[in-house]
Amino acid sequence: MIPSLHQQSEELRNNNSSSLELTELALQRAAAADGEGARVFTRLYADSARAAATASDTLRNAGIVRSPIEGLPVSIKDLFDVAGETTQAGSVALRGYPVATESAVVVKRLIAAGAVIVGRTNMTEFAYSGLGINPHYGTPRNPWQREVGGVDGGRIPGGSSSGAAISVTDGMAVAGVGSDTGGSIRIPAAFCGITGFKPTARRVSMQGVLPLSENLDSIGAMAPTVLCCAMMDAVLSGEEFVAPVAHPLRGLRLLYPTNIVRDGMDEHVAASMQAAIGKLSAAGAVIVEQEVPAFNELAAINAKGGFTAAEAWTWHRQLIAERKDHYDQRVVSRIMRGKDMSAADLLDVLHSRRKWIAKVEQQLAGYDALLMPTVPIIAPKIADLQASDDAYYAANGLILRNPTLINFLDGCAVSLPCHAAGTAPVGLGLAAAGGNDRRLLSIALAVETLLKQ
Template sequence: MQRPLTDLRADLDTGRTSAAALAEAALDRARDPAGEGARVFTRLYEEWAPELARASDAVRGAGVPRSPVEGLPISIKDLFDVAGETTRAGSVALDDAPPAAAHSPVVARLLAAGAVLTGRTNMTEFAFSGLGLNPHYGTPLNPYDRATGRIPGGSSSGAAVSVSDGMAAAAIGTDTGGSVRIPAALCGLSGFKPTPRRVPRDGVLPLSTSLDSIGPIAPTVTCCAILDSVLTGSGADVPAPAALEGLRLAVPTTIALDGMDSAVSAAFSQALSILSAAGAQVREIVVPEFARLPAINAKGGLIAAEAWHWHRALIDRAGPRYDPRVLVRLMRGKDMSAADYIDVLEARAAWIASLETRIAPFDALILPTVPLIAPALATLEADDAAYGATNILMLRNPTFINFLDGCALSIPCHWPGTAPVGLMIAGAAGRDRAILSIGQAAEAALDAALRR
């Protein structure tokens, strides 16, 4: 079981371990030829991480730790600029791109906080899938049932497995349609997608400038809240857990509960029972806005248009080097007109206003993060139709919250020893600290009931 950041910080504070020891342990796991490290990282910081760790130990020894993540090993997705390195975004189409001139604000804030970066993590090429497959660098396997070989979820695939396998204490990913929450759910971790403007996106290779968010994958909700305070630059304290008694939680029955497999259905039902028993007021509601979203995005939506804008020149130059499954989705944006794009923007504004009014009486939405447990990798590699259908299902529920411009957590809600299942707790834009507070309370109730 992964250790929470608070436990690791306590060990550092009391001298039971050091940043150097934590970094070396993480690197050893990443270098283990029997492990997933070769597929988890596109670049492992074998020299930089020990240097950062030694500096952190010196700072702590002087009695001036810089933040709650001082000395903790953290991985970063291969989308963030690091000065002097080429940002490849899980692709080989950018191999000849110039190195970044400066750190992205996310990287700069992590370094200023004393985090020890262990490496850049693998991902779905250009972050354009919820499954995590990568034909260029390989696909890291889900920690659950490696005998079968299941997908980790994406696009932040390496990020999640870096945490599940102890190659990092936490990871930083991005989320445009679920790319933090999906791998968190499938790998049994917590993942937080903040309101997009909460964390600066400069120096981060974009997928959709309207929908991209930056957030953590970590062992617990408290870990996510600690990292959120670093990523936002706020330095805010972790919000206190909410009181579940009387909390108003809405379960959207429109589309969001469709297609659940038996494991997800059973775990979700049990989670609702646990929260209700703890005093939460759990109420099912109809959400017609969810049913309207496919029509709004019928021509490709914001992602297709905005991704095409960024990729069109690179596709002209290096299209044959793209993952074909990614390329075919990017090409959808080629035929969208400016009028089509403006139509989506206008429809989105009305959709958000309507949905915010509908959910205003509630403290949060709760729904399954994804309707399926992690499927076998081999099945998706062998069958393009299965890949496409599974990708749509995995992205469906998380995408509702991205389109809302909202914030959301995924937390584990499965029984120990069974396939990981994620419970999503979501709210409108700007409700981030409230969602983190509710998430802590829900996590505690689920952990106590399920005896993790």
């Protein structure tokens, strides 16, 4: 079992460990020749991490603790600016480009909170896929069935925050900070058996973050538990940490859509979801199965590429003109869909989104949260998706489908492990309309506690 941030913090508080010891252990795991570190990190900050850990220990010994994550090793996704470095975003296309003159707001907040940043984590190039496959830096392997078939075997970690998830599962960090435009935090969390929280987009500053879609991007963390994610969210959002209190399960009303979100669901995910729903019902939660008609409309709204294609093309068009051959061709082909979108097409999406959100929020008004499988299938094999464009794009569309609903809603969401021990990881998704982050974390804490029993 992966130690939580709360447990690690308690160890530090009780002088049973030190930040330097935790950091050295994380760095050892990242550097292990037989580990995933070479595929997890695009840059390891060994020297600065040790210096930060030493400083944290010195401050703690003087009675100064800056935050609940003081002295804990964390990782950051490779799209956050760090002063003096070029932000690569899991690509090689930006090599040689100017360095950042200032660190991203979230990086500054982590440093101010006393977190020890151990490195930049690998990702799908420019965050444009939910699979986590990266031809430039390698693909970190899912902890489940990792040894099947060697390095080229194993299963995808999920994306785009692939390295962030594996940094947590493999003890290279106690939490991984990532981004989520269409599920890029929740998908890896679901596939790798950990917890992922996507806050309401406006909650965390995007300043200094290489964008995919400014209308959809949000910043959050993956970690072992809901409480861990709440601790990280407080730091990332610049708020004082207030531990969530578990929401009563009895009388909790959860809407489980009957359309879209269950399409293509495999047997293991279906069985895991049904078992979780059985526990929730027995605990007094009310699960209402009902169609959400608006969900049927989203594919048509985004038929020409939606926000992601339009905004990605806007950002990338000059770089593609200069260095198209440096891109992952499966990524650049999706970005280039935005080339054919007109201003009117983008305005159609903007106007449709407002109406769509109103419809969904109206239906959600009588419920505490939405319930759905984070991803309807277990993690596919890396080799299968590398070998076939058809398999790659089909899997990507299916895997992104459910989480994308919540990004378009401008909502908040969490993915919780709900599979039986020893079986393929499955994520149970809980979501709510935007601005309900703290309440959703309280609900998630209650559900997490129940599922662990």
